[in-house]
Amino acid sequence: MSVADAGPLDGVTILDFTRVLSGPYCTMLLADMGARVIKIEQPGRGDDTRAWGPPFVNGESAYFLSINRNKESLTLDLKHPAARAVLNCLLPRADVLVENFRPGTMDRLGLGYDALAPRYPRLVYCSISGFGQTGPRRGEPGYDAVMQGEGGLMSITGTPDGPPFRLGVAISDIVSGMFAAQGIAMALLARVRSERGQRVDVGMLDSTVALLTYQAGIYFATGTTPGRMGNRHPTIVPYETFAASDGDFVVAVGNDDQWRRFCRLLGAEEIAGDERFATNSARVRNYDALRPLLVERLRSRTRREWVENLKEAGVPCGSVREVGDVLQDPQLDARQMIETVEHMTAGAVRVLGVPIKLSDTPGGVRTAPPALGQHTRQILEGECGMSAGQIQEMSRTGGI
Numbered sequence: 001m002s003v004a005d006a007g008p009l010d011g012v013t014i015l016d017f018t019r020v021l022s023g024p025y026c027t028m029l030l031a032d033m034g035a036r037v038i039k040i041e042q043p044g045r046g047d048d049t050r051a052w053g054p055p056f057v058n059g060e061s062a063y064f065l066s067i068n069r070n071k072e073s074l075t076l077d078l079k080h081p082a083a084r085a086v087l088n089c090l091l092p093r094a095d096v097l098v099e100n101f102r103p104g105t106m107d108r109l110g111l112g113y114d115a116l117a118p119r120y121p122r123l124v125y126c127s128i129s130g131f132g133q134t135g136p137r138r139g140e141p142g143y144d145a146v147m148q149g150e151g152g153l154m155s156i157t158g159t160p161d162g163p164p165f166r167l168g169v170a171i172s173d174i175v176s177g178m179f180a181a182q183g184i185a186m187a188l189l190a191r192v193r194s195e196r197g198q199r200v201d202v203g204m205l206d207s208t209v210a211l212l213t214y215q216a217g218i219y220f221a222t223g224t225t226p227g228r229m230g231n232r233h234p235t236i237v238p239y240e241t242f243a244a245s246d247g248d249f250v251v252a253v254g255n256d257d258q259w260r261r262f263c264r265l266l267g268a269e270e271i272a273g274d275e276r277f278a279t280n281s282a283r284v285r286n287y288d289a290l291r292p293l294l295v296e297r298l299r300s301r302t303r304r305e306w307v308e309n310l311k312e313a314g315v316p317c318g319s320v321r322e323v324g325d326v327l328q329d330p331q332l333d334a335r336q337m338i339e340t341v342e343h344m345t346a347g348a349v350r351v352l353g354v355p356i357k358l359s360d361t362p363g364g365v366r367t368a369p370p371a372l373g374q375h376t377r378q379i380l381e382g383e384c385g386m387s388a389g390q391i392q393e394m395s396r397t398g399g400i
Contacts (some may be wrong), residue, residue, distance in 0.1 A: 007034020151208030
């Protein structure tokens with residue numbers, strides 16, 4: 001690989017002690033950008049998500065396959081007597097350690113930040129947990145559904161007269177992984193100047209609350225707790241889904257000029273000129289009077305007609321598409337957002353591509369998600385200098 005082709009994190013080695021989603025998503029993002037990620041898994045079972053399904057692809061969990069590409073798998077029982085020798089081999093070579101156990105777990109294993117930082121001062125040590133490493137709730141476990149509830153997201157998701165809803169993806173886990181990857185990248189950048197690593201502490205509650213943005217701003221400004229509004233926006237109108245004659249689509253009228261064009265296309269100039277609806281703030285105040293007027297007109301044509309005509313008029317809009325339709329969009333193919341990799345047991349596997357496009361040091365999908373322990377012997381022999389007999393003994397006693 002030439003320097004021009006190398007990812008921005010080429011040469012960075014990461015020891016990945018994470019499992020399930022927040023941590024593996026973090027390390028996948030870093031691996032996509034060229035980091036070497038050694039995923040350390042429990043012998044015999046591995047990451048919990050290896051058992052999550054169906055669906056399975058030739059025995060491999062589709063869930064696991066979706067978030068573990070570009071990694072190596074090393075099985076290692078951290079409580080086994082010989083595990084310390086393996087870690088003593090790997091830690092001096094590592095730039096980053098990532099873990100998402102409950103606070104205190106790594107300390108009990110002798111692998112906490114306070115134990116490792118003096119020995120490996122350049123190590124960037126990232127911990128992802130439910131509530132962070134400090135505070136009165138630090139010891140509580142973190143699960144995505146719980147965090148969506150505790151973090152306020154569920155209270156603002158759903159219809160006003162219906163129950164709160166969890167988002168259709170594990171957004172608290174995913175955003176925690178994103179923030180962790182961002183924190184690690186910043187810590188590595190800081191290390192260039194200081195020659196020292198540091199602790200990156202990411203709490204899922206913090207990460208979820210950070211998503212509240214303007215909803216929190218509304219509360220800070222008014223003291224009123226935001227509620228569920230269905231698909232509408234609290235401060236922009238119309239900015240929501242509508243039903244055409246054959247399906248749902250989204251209209252996102254972001255300013256008053258777009259509003260006037262929208263009304264012309266609907267043949268509703270009288271609505272545009274009505275003082276109750278002439279400005280966005282007026283439309284927000286008079287939402288209940290406006291929506292029925294729009295609903296009646298928008299049901300008169302097909303979704304395709306509305307989307308094509310609105311786009312031509314410069315009014316932001318789009319169809320409400322199913323996942324299968326989205327993943328067949330030629331735009332995603334043009335952007336390399338659907339990739340195929342060859343897995344040693346599952347065969348050809350499709351995965352999502354890398355969303356960050358760098359012009360000079362692009363990331364990429366290089367290898368399939370690893371089979372459990374796929375790289376164990378290679379790492380122990382080639383990097384830790386262990387003999388075949390030593391490896392066999394560790395395997396016999398359950399260490400790998």
